[in-house]
């Protein structure tokens with residue numbers, strides 16, 4: 199099943215399937231480790247940017263951007 | 272003579288700055304990379320009697336053409352020919368850090384790995400097989416703890432060995448058949464051309480669709496056949512077709528390196544960072560906590576810097592003044608020289624020096640915040656609000672840096688990805704009150720609000736933020752429309768700041784302050800002094816001196832704001848070369864009124880101002896035309912004189928309007 203990152207709750211995990219943002223943003227996300235298959239865990243998703251764990255590192259993502267990251271659950 | 276050059280490369284937050292400090296100690300200097308305002312840090316160290324040169328490249332996640340930082344780092348690696356690269360990587364996050372390493376190897380560079388922050392990784396129960404890592408990467412890997420200067424000597428040894436032995440470098444990475452096929456063909460076409468970069472790397476970059484590289488090649492380097500081939504290639508493949516696949520392949524390679532050599536616990540250990548973040552990034556608490564932290568910063572700045580230490584330096588400066596005076600009297604120096612030294616230099620420049628303690632404390636605290644990892648959280652909690660105002664959270668970091676000095680504040684806007692964010696962030700930065708304005712506030716606060724120093728400072732800074740944010744909103748609705756860029760930001764773990772980093776940051780700033788006092792401010796004060804004592808027929812520092820006449824001409828501008836005397840007007844203009852000169856000028860001009868013993872500028876200020884005009888004057892100094900250095904960097908970063916002039920004039924008008932409003936409304940309400 200796939201879901202946009204924003205639809206996940208705190209504690210949920212998933213793997214990056216694709217990113218549907220513009221070219222530069224997509225590339226940047228890939229380079230920062232949101233590449234195909236990367237495991238992501240949601241730390242905080244209430245208001246403001248979403249915080250996720252990626253590879254043992256905390257990353258904050260604006261909500262507009264987080265929405266465009268599609269995860270395999 | 273340097274025996275070799277080492278370049279430091281690494282991700283942001285990998286501890287690279289700390290590493291550089293550990294490596295070079297105090298042998299370092301900061302400049303700019305040619306053509307851009309990216310900071311260039313260089314240094315050197317001596318090992319076994321030989322001296323080695325170290326270049327610290329900007330911290331980046333990648334070496335593409337994403338930002339100026341990346342381009343600078345990449346160009347230096349490719350064309351600066353460092354003998355060896357020390358790649359500083361964060362031991363808690365090896366996979367992502369190796370993405371960058373992969374690119375270094377693809378450039379054909381000799382690399383040694385500093386596996387940094389191993390202490391932190393151990394706390395998170397991460398286990399390493401260092402030999403295994405080294406074998407798979409075919410590179411030396413040395414564990415280090417830069418903040419404790421551990422492993423530094425080991426890595427120096429290894430780096431020098433590599434430098435001397437010059438082992439061959441082979442790119443470890445093979446892409447899938449399709450991509451390899453394209454690379455091979457591209458290599459065939461480019462072979463024999465006079466390329467500025469390594470062959471395979473160039474071919475790969477073209478296939479990745481790297482605009483910078485393609486642009487550079489087309490100019491004069493390639494023959495027509497090659498140019499046509501590249502054109503044809505992009506007829507069939509849109510630029511960017513392979514980009515993501517290539518990134519995936521590099522990550523797959525990084526994964527294959529760490530798989531089995533680095534063991535993470537199944538569940539990530541809940542760290543102190545996680546606990547603190549629960550509170551600090553909380554949706555209701557985040558912004559109030561930020562405000563409390565800043566309030567504490569300003570309370571401490573005032574309490575330690577002014578109340579506790581301030582008096583000591585003032586005492587020293589006055590003591591020095593008396594010494595110089597008796598010395599000059601003793602050697603029968605001419606009267607004008609004595610007047611110049613005492614009234615100009617001691618009362619003018621010396622007054623500025625008296626504020627070294629308060630500046631020192633401010634930079635100490637700001638450096639502490641910066642090194643602790645809190646800045647990223649500040650950006651995080653402000654993102655929401657900043658978005659409503661047409662910006663994004665990262666812009667907030669530039670604003671806080673501006674509290675120290677607007678020049679680095681404006682330079683840091685470079686890290687914002689889109690033009691709109693960048694421009695607005697630059698244009699509002701001068702309203703962030705900087706360290707150089709601190710002396711001005713200090714004197715006025717001491718004169719009128721001695722018991723509320725921290726609070727007044729905090730309010731002034733907050734007021735600056737508010738004005739900046741209102742302007743941001745206006746700019747984003749008018750001059751710079753469009754979407755704000757997306758927000759991606761690493762939240763590094765909280766760390767106890769490394770004393771060396773904090774002290775270094777403090778010293779760089781304090782040194783800058785002292786240097787300005789000895790140069791710019793000295794020149795300004797000397798000039799004003801000459802104008803204030805001429806012509807000889809007029810009373811020195813009087814309204815009929817040249818300076819008095821100039822001031823009297825300017826003064827009416829400020830009548831409505833309540834501070835229309837010629838001294839106060841002149842001082843404001845004297846502050847444009849450097850803000851501290853405002854207080855230096857007042858110190859000199861009011862000097863003649865000092866009562867002989869224990870005379871203080873503060874007393875003179877009490878004579879000339881009221882608490883209301885103090886407020887309007889402080890608001891004016893907060894907001895009006897930025898200093899020359901700031902105007903210069905605005906010109907550089909926006910690449911236009913137009914914006915520089917706009918900034919100079921608009922801020923003057925804004926400052927004036929606010930000062931007038933404060934004075935007029937205050938007067939109506941019956942304050943004085």
Ligand SMILES: Nc1nc2c(ncn2[C@@H]2O[C@H](COP(=O)(O)OP(=O)(O)O)[C@@H](O)[C@H]2O)c(=O)[nH]1
Nearest residue numbers: 284285286287288289388416417418642766769
């Ligand atoms: N525990 C630990 N902290 C470190 C180490 N190296 C650097 N730090 C801290 O990590 C933070 C970021 O370091 P900095 O050098 O500014 O990182 P940069 O962004 O790569 O330049 C600072 O608070 C340093 O004090 C290390 O080896 N161990």
